[in-house]
Amino acid sequence: MIDAHWHSILAAIPQLVAMTADAAYAHLVAAQEAQRTVLRGFTTVRDVGGPAFALKRVIDESRVAGPRIYPSGAMISQTSGHGDFRFRSDVPRTAQSDLSAAEKAGISAIADGADEVLRRVREQLMLGASQIKIMGGGGVASAFDPIDAIQFTEREMRAAVEAATDWGTYVCVHTYTSAGIKRALDSGVQCIEHGQLADEDAVKRMADAGAWWSIQPFLQDEDSNVYTAAEQVKNQGEIALGTVRAIEMGRQHKVKMALGTDILFNPAGTATQGKQLAKFARWYDNAEVLRLLTSGNAELLRLSGGRNPYPAKLGVIEADAYADLLVLDGNPLANIALIGDPERTMKLVMKDGVIHKNTIAA
Template sequence: MPTTLFKNAALLDPLQSDLGGEHDVLVEGNVIKEVSDRPLQANADQVIDLKGKTLMPGLIDLHVHAVAVELNLAQQVHMPNVLVTLRSTLLLRGMLRRGFTTVRDAGGAGYALKQAIESGLTDGPRLFVSGRALSQTGGHGDMRARSDYLASDSPCPCCVRVGALARVADGVDGVRKAAREELQMGADQIKIMASGGVASPTDPVGAFGYSEDEIRAIVAEAHGRQTYVLAHAYTAEAIARAVRCGVRTIEHGNLVDLPTARLMAEKGAYVVPTLVTYEALANEGAQYGLPPESVAKIADVRDAGLRSLEIYREAGVKMGFGSDLLGPSQRLQSDEFRIRAEIIGPRAAVVSATVIGAEVLGMEGKLGRIVPGAFADLLVVEGNPLRDVACLLGQGEHIPLVMKAGTIQFNKLKA
């Protein structure tokens, strides 16, 4: 099997406070074979000298929407399936170029897109897919506009389009069936809407999502398949309901309070803040077609999201990295590092996108660190992200090499 030897790299271990001294790292096939602070003697297929550069684990984004090719999600539902699919491949390639070698899709992408990447048909990060998110009628995933009535004998328009990130299901029996169908179609985990949201047309941010009985039913179905549920939730009360019902990760969580954060820590729940999306929506949402009713909701959650990081830190809740960007704003993915670093510091921001991401995905020892036996997801970086995250920003300008599973995806290093 092919081998690559990286020599003289300043090694970034997210569990350490600063870079380690020069290390050699041997990659064999798709895994890391050996890591040493002494020179390795190996007859490798290629040897790459990284003197003066940093070698760090590939990044993990726990909240992307690979098929969100437009900011106006209700409009996107009606786009041709092939057009959405082809445009999504460009978004995925951009994520990989920015150093995100693993992403969890939080609604929209299914098994087929994951299969296309794994088979080499298109380039992209390692995908953990949720299929279509589950939403109650009138919830955050219901993109139907207000109308005189909803015909009960017509199929839900959210259930048949590639551009639909969610599907509508109601009642304990209905959500059980919907969860089972998404799992049967290849979902790695299940996403639900546990509160209102910003990008949807008819639900206030403070609205509850599913009833507790419905949430418990979905959690039970996921648990029965040895996986878990992630929940879109903003308010403290909505977060607490979801966590009490067994939800494992809370997405966004902007309006949390300290008692609720402490409940999350007690239950071992994670949070995945997505602060960059509110900055993007505020700055360019209207320009790219975000409906006025959604633009009006942004201010309610944007500033609270910044304060929430300090609340989660005080309560001891583990924070994963998420971006949640839509359409052309997905180019801003790495700016989440900048926003977080200003509040919790650069090292904590890097930890969120490496070891905590690996924990959430159940991939400890395989992702998020440079250790023997881990997947060879490696970035060469010009700079020290533990001190300044600027080298992770942009479109990979300071990341000259990206390796995923032992294969070099991008290489701008000078020979």
């Protein structure tokens, strides 16, 4: 299976720890989580924010077990945007100011103006990004930016798209609202992350543009990321209602959909990765959920073009494809919940011909 929206470095560590601990600690925790990720049956992930380059390398070199990683590197954010993790006491920023903790760690990169966006995008491409992630609107996890805020001007977004296109790849954008989606599409962005507050016109625009819609089962239930601030809880509720409408409209207008989890700063939540994705059976039949999690998400990954770090076929069982195989105790076509209980149901996990788990004989 493939998770189209994952944070390899940030999923299994609390936000405060991610921003304050030694970088080596965060990466060691991430390596431990990577091993658990592949044992849950996820042999590939698209990492849409965080310094995952070193983790990708050690996994590719077979030094630790883990999924293939399509890294975005630092999330590119404007000042006050969804990737600006500074405190009020850290502003104003001047030419003599130090980088913020998140920027030093490679979690985010703050850029204002088209020239600065170009620089930050090119830095991530230099480090090996397979696609670029920019922040085009507010979010739930951040402290200061309202969820309805539109972030980055069209000129700034176009700078990111131009730099990525010149490098043979694409830009994905974090945004929830119709206005944010439309600005991103006008700027040439090819993949919308989230978009749960889209109206029908924005959904039609995505379909007409042939853009991808990377969506998550944000349902404000027992498996959701945990927030305590009143405004964050309120936003989370609005997005949960929007999730239902968004998926229904995406299906109706035949938008290219990709499925992911976006488990973030939630150590206890990572174990629910498969369980959360099984919830898409509310809108799709079981076979279609499995197709979207395999060959469907793989189609999105191919958008990286020349920057695709894994050029063989993914998400299919056929000649010349990567030899990824899951064997389950039961039939997921009849019971999709099986993918959400990997410790019990996944009897064999193979990635690229290497067996990571085999309890069939037992």
